[in-house]
Amino acid sequence: ECARLLLEYPKWNLPGAFKPKPGAPVDVEPATGKYWQLESTILEVILGTLLILPASSQKSVYYISLITELCKLSPSTVGPAVGKSIRKLYAALSEGLDVEAARRFAEWFSIHMSNFGFQWVWKEWSVMRS
Numbered sequence: 001e002c003a004r005l006l007l008e009y010p011k012w013n014l015p016g017a018f019k020p021k022p023g024a025p026v027d028v029e030p031a032t033g034k035y036w037q038l039e040s041t042i043l044e045v046i047l048g049t050l051l052i053l054p055a056s057s058q059k060s061v062y063y064i065s066l067i068t069e070l071c072k073l074s075p076s077t078v079g080p081a082v083g084k085s086i087r088k089l090y091a092a093l094s095e096g097l098d099v100e101a102a103r104r105f106a107e108w109f110s111i112h113m114s115n116f117g118f119q120w121v122w123k124e125w126s127v128m129r130s
Contacts, residue, residue: 003069
């Protein structure tokens with residue numbers, strides 16, 4: 001239910017606050033400087049809350065299942081935002097991401113991959129093997 005409500009958030013917000021979905025009719029042009037993508041914003045907040053130190057306000061299973069449900073409800077829009085988030089967090093590992101945050105990222109990534117049949121563009125990471 002929460003995932004569905006989050007994806008419907010633009011209905012309750014000021015028109016033009018979020019970038020319209022591809023192919024959707026544009027009733028109101030996005031406000032200047034406010035060209036936010038809904039799915040990226042939602043994921044940033046969820047992951048930011050999951051990774052907050054020293055502890056999240058909810059158990060990690062809540063955030064992980066919320067992201068999973070968002071992906072199932074809108075795979076064409078949430079999927080790319082998830083991929084972008086995974087790439088950013090993966091890059092942060094080499095830049096000194098906190099050990100606890102890295103553990104939570106690994107937990108989320110492994111569960112997420114398991115829920116979606118381990119489908120990923122693994123060729124991107126083949127350079128890491130050498």
